[in-house]
Amino acid sequence: METEIKEIEIIFFAEIKEINSLQDLEKLRIKYLGRKGILDGLFSQLSHIESSQRPLLGKMLNELKEKILKEIKEKENLWAGDKELAGIDLSLPGLYFVIGKKHILTQTIEEVLAIFEKLGFTILEGPEIETEYYNFTSLNIPQEHPATEAFHTFYLEGEISSGERRPRSAPGKGRYLLRSQTSTVQVRVMENYLPPLRIISPGRVYRPDAVDASHSFMFHQIEGFAVDENIKFSDLKGTIFVFAQRFFGKEIKMRFRPHYFPFTEPSVEVDISCIICQRNQKPETSNQKCGVCKGKGWLEILGAGMIHPRVFHFAGYPKHKYTGFAFGMGVERMAMLKYGIEDIRLFFENDLRFLRQF
Ligand SMILES: [Zn+2]
Structure with a gap:
């Protein structure tokens, strides 16, 4: 036993x-x-x-x-x-949870907005379905301007309802359209608020462009403007420079080139020194051209200028009382420049191999 x-x-x-x-x-x-x-x-x-x-x-x-x-x-x-x-084999590998994150474009918009908020700007958004009045007329783009042609804008069917503002040059008529720029927010805001104004306005815009590596029928813009008594061109310059340094890095240089926009006068395009060339620190002897700036050494980042007096007129502001500056940038372009992305379609294809990199 x-x-x-x-x-x-x-x-x-x-x-x-x-x-x-x-x-x-x-x-x-x-x-x-x-x-x-x-x-x-x-x-x-x-x-x-x-x-x-x-x-x-x-x-x-x-x-x-x-x-x-x-x-x-x-x-x-x-x-x-x-x-x-009980009854579960604890030695088996666990379940894998994918942690989501914000799309690179959302991240870029938030980064830009945060910089301008620190500079005292307020975020305001406008409608994506606009009237011809706010998209063109109020921005000093006359009815006969090529930008108002159907192949530059998506028009919607049906006339605008009564009570909406109509283009002066075509009284009694007016159509709805998908806004082709975020500048439409300017007069909408000015109609409702008196200066001082410091507004930053992100959103989607639409152009009937064929889709290729640098064009999309829908993309994102960020419009910014400041209106007050005695706002000068130097205020525009200082604001853009501070933004560009915070977004692209302290080492960048900036230059302004004369340009034309109907709603600003004078108008400029703003370039920064190519960050890719700077990062690579290519030797002078290298004859391999930088793919981002195409060897020019400069990158266009946005358009800007002093708000045209006609825009203040449409906003109903008293003559000669206020001055202001405005600027507009493409969000996709900012992200492409900052991260060296070469094809705009990558943003919209939902390929996780691309999106997870950011
Ligand atoms: Zn370069």
Whole structure:
């Protein structure tokens, strides 16, 4: 019987090793410690054993019972609080959760807005469905201007409802369209608020362009403008320079080139020194042209200028009282320049291999 007890101990410890659910553990407990279990059977055999051996064997049996109880208890405690885990193979690899993040364009918009908010600008958004009045007329773009042609703008069907402002040059008529620029926000804001104004306005704009590496029928712009008494061109320059340094890096240089926009006078295009050339620090002898600036060393980042007096006229502001500056930038362009992205289509194709890089 002594050997039998030792064998049972070995078998029990082998069996409990294989157990991985509370149900099986309970079955094992009943098998060994239950009323008609293995140990009970051994205890009842004791009465048939020679009386001199009984105390020793009784002691051995009791010790085995204690060991089995302790082992089962330990295994139970290990699983306590994790009852739902019973029966699950804990050695299997876990479930993989993908942590989402913001699209690169959203990140870029938020970065730009944060910079201008720190400069005292307020975020305001305008409608994407606009009237000809706000998209053209109020921005000093006359009805006969090529920009108003159907191949430059998406027009919507139906005439605009009464109560909306109509183009002066075409009284009684006027159509809805998808705005082709975020500058539409300028007069909308000025109609409702008096200076001082410092507004930054992000949003989608639409042009009926064929899609290629640098064109999309929908893209994002950020319009900014400031209006007050005595706003000068130097205020525009300082604001844009601070923005460009914070967005592209302290080392950039900036230059203004004369340009023409109907709603600003004078108008400029703003370039920064090519950040890719700067980063690569290419030796003078290198004849390999930089793919981003095409070897020019400058990158156009935005258009800007002093707000045209006609725009203030459409806004209903008193003559000669206020001056202001305005600027507009393409969000896709800013992201492409900053990160060296060469194809605008990558932003809209939802290819996670591309999007996860940012
Ligand atoms: Zn370059």
